[in-house]
Amino acid sequence: MALKAQINIFTEVKSENEMAKEAGRKGSRRIVHPPMPPKLKLFRPVNWYSxxxxxxxxxxxxxxxxxxxxxxxxxxxxxxxxxxxxxxxxxxxxxxxxxxxxxxxxxxxxxxxxxxxxxxxxxxxxxxxxxxxxxxxxxxxxxxxxxxxxxxxxxxxxxxxxxxxxxxxxxxxxxxxxxxxxxxxxxxxxxxxxxxxxxxxxxxxxxxxxxxxxxxxxxxxxxxxxxxxxxxxxxxxxxxxxxxxxxxxxxxxxxxxxxxxxxxxxxxxxxxxxxxxxxxxxxxxxxxxxxxAAELRARRERDAAAAQDKRDRAELANIAVSHGFSLEILVAAVLRASSRKPTGPAPSGEHVNRNAAKHLRNVGFKVDAGDVRRIRQLIERYNPEILPEELRPASLAPPAAPLSSNNVVPLRGDDGR
Structure with a gap:
């Protein structure tokens, strides 16, 4: 019985070796897999504020x-x-x-x-x-x-x-x-x-x-x-x-x-x-x-000014959508509010803005004096050619004619000469 058991064990080992050879392996050697790369650990980022x-x-x-x-x-x-x-x-x-x-x-x-x-x-x-x-x-x-x-x-x-x-x-x-x-x-x-x-x-x-x-x-x-x-x-x-x-x-x-x-x-x-x-x-x-630092500060100021200029131009171009009236209608309202009455002083800038806003509200537009002031500033900066002469600021007024011998009136002395 002991001899028969040894024969059976030898037969089982032999059959395992033959199966391993058929699978392309030598003996009962295990297949060695390459090590897996470590799992990536993710740090959570932080927010940067300026x-x-x-x-x-x-x-x-x-x-x-x-x-x-x-x-x-x-x-x-x-x-x-x-x-x-x-x-x-x-x-x-x-x-x-x-x-x-x-x-x-x-x-x-x-x-x-x-x-x-x-x-x-x-x-x-x-x-x-x-x-x-x-x-x-x-x-x-x-x-x-x-x-x-x-x-x-x-x-x-x-x-x-x-x-x-x-x-x-x-x-x-x-x-x-x-x-x-x-x-x-x-x-x-x-x-x-x-x-x-x-x-x-x-x-x-x-x-x-x-x-x-x-x-x-x-x-x-x-x-x-x-x-x-x-x-x-x-x-x-x-x-x-x-x-x-x-x-x-x-x-x-x-x-x-x-x-x-x-x-x-x-x-x-x-x-x-x-x-x-x-x-x-x-x-x-x-x-x-x-x-x-000085160059960086100057560049940031230029970039900020350019960005603000872009926003202001977009705001001016969008007046008809944001307020419902054209620039020509606003200019007409401001011109009407700037007209001087037969008596009393000429209206000041803020009075003009309030009166123009009141006129626009009377015809159905939702606007206040601050809106009129802001739009007037944008027009004076980017589109001054649509303003009539009396509404243009002093910096945009045409220069005075230079003096010449043709437009100088001589003053008479006491002796009439």
Whole structure:
């Protein structure tokens, strides 16, 4: 019986091996499947507002930390500690900067012994609200790190002075030609960084900011573990908020000239995490740059003026739809309201607007004096040729004829000559 059992076992093993060979396998070896790529973990984006509604840097940092906990990740999972310029430790550096500001740089900035009190006193005599003037600049280093530094006000307009007699090797005030006397008589900074020290006038240093790429991506690759573009979008918001928050704090004690400013490109996105029926959209940052603050401010003003001009032209072209009457009807009503009565003074501008609005309401149009004033302003700006001569403002009146010998009447003297 024992021999028969062994024969049966041998027969079963043999049949399994034959089946395996028929299936293209050797023996009972298992098929090894390639490892599946890790599941992509999605950070929820944040909204960016401009103007006075910018969130403080702590809100962005807290959002990332909450998302790390929700997704089961750690800070090191979204950072890169490679050799420069591939380092990207923005979150860690921001947390460190929030908890421990650069002591030496802030101590030198607020050291009143370096102030030129005579210069500050002379400015206070002209303006009692005058404060010491400084400049704050920011730039991305060749290693893609953000460096924020301060200088005495007027520094960016100075040139190196090679012939100054009172030149002092460590006092940079004596190294420059100043267009206007600075409010400091002593300034040291802009030293070359070393492995364990930074320039003594550096107020903020964040590694890897230049490596942030918030541009939306359609494909993250087979080995991506999280949506890096969204994380970079949140981080650059935090960096800008920290930079502008620092400037706001300095403005309590100084007159701050901001040399460089962040510029954002945003796009509207629907908040996927919003489970409500009416999901709100967010303005997500998709690109950024660090630019000259004065040029950026001028460009924004031009863009705002162009956008306002476009809206005003569209408003004027839509008067017939929005109010129900043509421009010619309004001009006729204003002309009628401007006519002077046989007695009394000529009606003022506001009286004309009210009387014209009253006339238009009497014939069935829904309009008030403010509407008439606004439409008149648009006509004077964009379509003044439809106004009669008496309604045109003084700036649009034709110029007076130049004086010539033909239109000058000579005055007679006492002797009749």
């Amino acid at each position: 103007g006075a509604m910018i969130e403080p840097v702590g809100e962005y940092v807290s959002h990332i930390l909450r998302e790390l906990g929700r997704l089961g990740l750690q800070v090191r999972d979204i950072e890169r500690h490679d050799r420069p310029p591939n380092t990207k430790t923005v979150l860690s550096d921001l947390i460190g900067w929030l908890s421990d500001r650069p002591g030496e740089a802030f101590a030198k900035l607020f050291n009143w012994q370096t102030l030129d009190f005579a210069q500050v006193r002379s400015r206070l005599e002209k303006d009692r609200l005058a404060r010491p003037r400084i400049e704050v600049s920011a730039h991305i280093t060749k290693m893609n790190n953000l460096s924020v530094r301060w200088h005495p006000g007027g520094w960016k307009l100075t040139d190196f002075d090679w012939h100054r007699a009172d030149h002092h090797y460590s006092n940079l005030i004596t190294h420059r030609k100043w267009r206007e006397p600075p409010d400091f008589h002593w300034f040291v900074g802009d030293e070359d960084p070393t492995f364990d020290s930074r320039p003594s006038n550096e107020l903020m240093y964040i590694r890897g900011v230049g490596n942030l790429r918030p541009e939306p991506r359609e494909n993250y690759g087979p080995y991506a573990t999280y949506n890096a573009d969204v994380v970079d979008s949140i981080l650059i918001c935090a960096v800008r908020s920290a930079y502008e928050g620092l400037i706001s704090q300095l403005e309590y004690s100084f007159e701050v000239d901001v040399v460089d400013a962040f510029d954002f490109v945003t796009q509207e996105e629907v908040a996927e995490a919003d489970a409500s029926r009416y999901r709100s959209s967010i303005r997500r940052v998709t690109a950024w740059s660090l630019e000259d």
